[in-house]
Amino acid sequence: MPKRIHVNLFEMNCVGHISHGLWVHPDNNRHRFNDLGFWTELAELLEHGTFDAVFLADVIGAYDGFRGGPQTALREAVQIPNNDPLLLIPAMAAVTRNLGFAATFSTTYEPPFAFARRMSTLDHLTKGRVAWNVVTSYLPNAARNFGLADEVEHDRRYAIADEYLDVLYKLWEGSWDDDAVIRDRDNRVYTDPAKVRYINHVGEHYRVAGPHLSEPSRQRTPVIYQAGASDAGRGFAARHAEAVFVGGFSLDDVRANIEDTKDRAVAYGRGRDDIKFLAGAAVIVGRTDAEVDRKVAEFRRLRSVEGHLAHAGAGLDWTRYHPDERVADIIARQDPGHQRLTSRFRPEQTVGEVLERFGGFDRGPFFVAGTPKVVADELERWVDHGGIDGINLRQFLTPGTAADFIELVVPELRRRGRYRESYDDGETLRERLFGAGRPRLPDAHPGARYRDPAALAAATPEPVPVG
Numbered sequence: 001m002p003k004r005i006h007v008n009l010f011e012m013n014c015v016g017h018i019s020h021g022l023w024v025h026p027d028n029n030r031h032r033f034n035d036l037g038f039w040t041e042l043a044e045l046l047e048h049g050t051f052d053a054v055f056l057a058d059v060i061g062a063y064d065g066f067r068g069g070p071q072t073a074l075r076e077a078v079q080i081p082n083n084d085p086l087l088l089i090p091a092m093a094a095v096t097r098n099l100g101f102a103a104t105f106s107t108t109y110e111p112p113f114a115f116a117r118r119m120s121t122l123d124h125l126t127k128g129r130v131a132w133n134v135v136t137s138y139l140p141n142a143a144r145n146f147g148l149a150d151e152v153e154h155d156r157r158y159a160i161a162d163e164y165l166d167v168l169y170k171l172w173e174g175s176w177d178d179d180a181v182i183r184d185r186d187n188r189v190y191t192d193p194a195k196v197r198y199i200n201h202v203g204e205h206y207r208v209a210g211p212h213l214s215e216p217s218r219q220r221t222p223v224i225y226q227a228g229a230s231d232a233g234r235g236f237a238a239r240h241a242e243a244v245f246v247g248g249f250s251l252d253d254v255r256a257n258i259e260d261t262k263d264r265a266v267a268y269g270r271g272r273d274d275i276k277f278l279a280g281a282a283v284i285v286g287r288t289d290a291e292v293d294r295k296v297a298e299f300r301r302l303r304s305v306e307g308h309l310a311h312a313g314a315g316l317d318w319t320r321y322h323p324d325e326r327v328a329d330i331i332a333r334q335d336p337g338h339q340r341l342t343s344r345f346r347p348e349q350t351v352g353e354v355l356e357r358f359g360g361f362d363r364g365p366f367f368v369a370g371t372p373k374v375v376a377d378e379l380e381r382w383v384d385h386g387g388i389d390g391i392n393l394r395q396f397l398t399p400g401t402a403a404d405f406i407e408l409v410v411p412e413l414r415r416r417g418r419y420r421e422s423y424d425d426g427e428t429l430r431e432r433l434f435g436a437g438r439p440r441l442p443d444a445h446p447g448a449r450y451r452d453p454a455a456l457a458a459a460t461p462e463p464v465p466v467g
């Protein structure tokens with residue numbers, strides 16, 4: 001059996017997520033993002049194409065590091081205006097039966113208790129179709145929105161995130177037994193108090209008593225997605241993540257990154273196959289080469305380099321440097337923003353090369369433009385040579401990119417046995433990724449340990465059963 005490809009749509013509750021400038025394209029519907037119909041129509045389309053899930057990115061600040069303010073981001077609609085991703089999910093769930101929903105939420109600014117309930121609510125309402133993309137947030141403006149003078153230091157954000165997840169696991173996995181809700185009308189007992197417990201978490205950053213307010217949902221813990229690239233980020237992924245966004249400069253590089261995260265996961269007592277690896281991919285497909293060329297040329301013409309600089313320039317105004325300067329020189333001089341350069345740019349790259357890359361959707365290991373056969377060949381190579389399990393499909397046009405993929409690529413992948421023919425109706429998102437019969441975290445996952453009341457009690461200073 002050839003390995004099947006998982007496909008998520010890469011989305012965000014905003015106009016300009018990552019394809020900056022393209023909102024002006026006459027066939028683009030991004031400006032409708034405030035309408036519920038935009039999202040329900042998209043959900044119906046993706047379910048028709050049997051996508052795994054729609055993935056919703058999120059930021060909680062403005063990109064105001066570029067040229068000293070948010071002007072470029074505002075003009076170009078670079079992730080502002082944006083709305084809350086979680087609130088879209090019930091509406092999209094109401095018009096679908098199987099599509100999954102992966103939403104981003106940050107561990108840095110809001111304490112965990114309310115978020116635990118929000119996610120449990122979504123897991124109930126979707127019958128186990130939700131995932132959470134754990135981020136620690138990278139925008140200085142986000143810090144200032146939540147009362148801090150500046151960002152919490154990078155590795156410390158991951159340390160806080162570790163405790164945040166520990167609290168959530170206690171609430172989701174340990175606070176309620178599976179059979180706590182008995183709905184015994186005769187004896188007038190809805191929930192058996194002996195089967196619900198306080199978590200009494202006391203840690204460096206959080207104090208949370210519990211009990212969890214939601215009863216157990218199908219997955220309990222939503223599927224955990226993560227995209228850390230740094231050493232701390234990869235360590236975090238190896239401990240917690242079930243799906244990881246992997247990147248790299250080449251397919252060999254990607255493969256090495258995957259092996260590294262798998263090795264680390266094994267060191268934490270998890271299985272090598274307990275994590276799926278997804279790559280952000282740009283796919284431009286057409287019926288003929290001429291159609292493909294036309295689309296690529298159109299997207300190149302409309303893309304906004306300024307928008308990309310405001311988004312991904314790490315706060316640096318690259319246009320102010322001499323094109324021959326190297327990234328290593330900027331780091332050596334410790335120019336403002338230099339700390340963020342190491343993970344995303346190579347030291348030997350020149351400013352000219354970096355500027356060339358901005359807005360360059362048409363390079364890197366996960367770009368393909370071609371007819372369905374060419375695209376399917378390339379997707380197979382990514383999976384077989386790069387070692388990925390699937391893609392997060394980047395959008396150029398909404399709904400055009402997803403519609404093209406469904407109409408042209410999906411049938412070709414199906415012919416090759418690489419894409420599901422239909423959903424297994426009623427499965428949870430975790431089962432879609434890891435197989436039927438395991439809607440919950442596997443036993444080797446760190447969150448699973450709190451299912452044992454004794455382990456929960458051992459982790460709390462004063463374990464107290466409710467009843």
Ligand SMILES: Cc1cc2nc3c(=O)[nH]c(=O)nc-3n(C[C@H](O)[C@H](O)[C@H](O)COP(=O)(O)O)c2cc1C
Binds near residue numbers: 059232
């Ligand atoms: C595909 C992908 C999607 C991401 N989505 C978000 C997002 O929605 N919000 C966010 O704050 N960060 C997002 N990030 C950034 C990551 O959370 C992370 O900060 C980044 O990959 C750098 O890794 P590090 O934090 O370990 O240095 C995303 C990264 C990737 C690769």
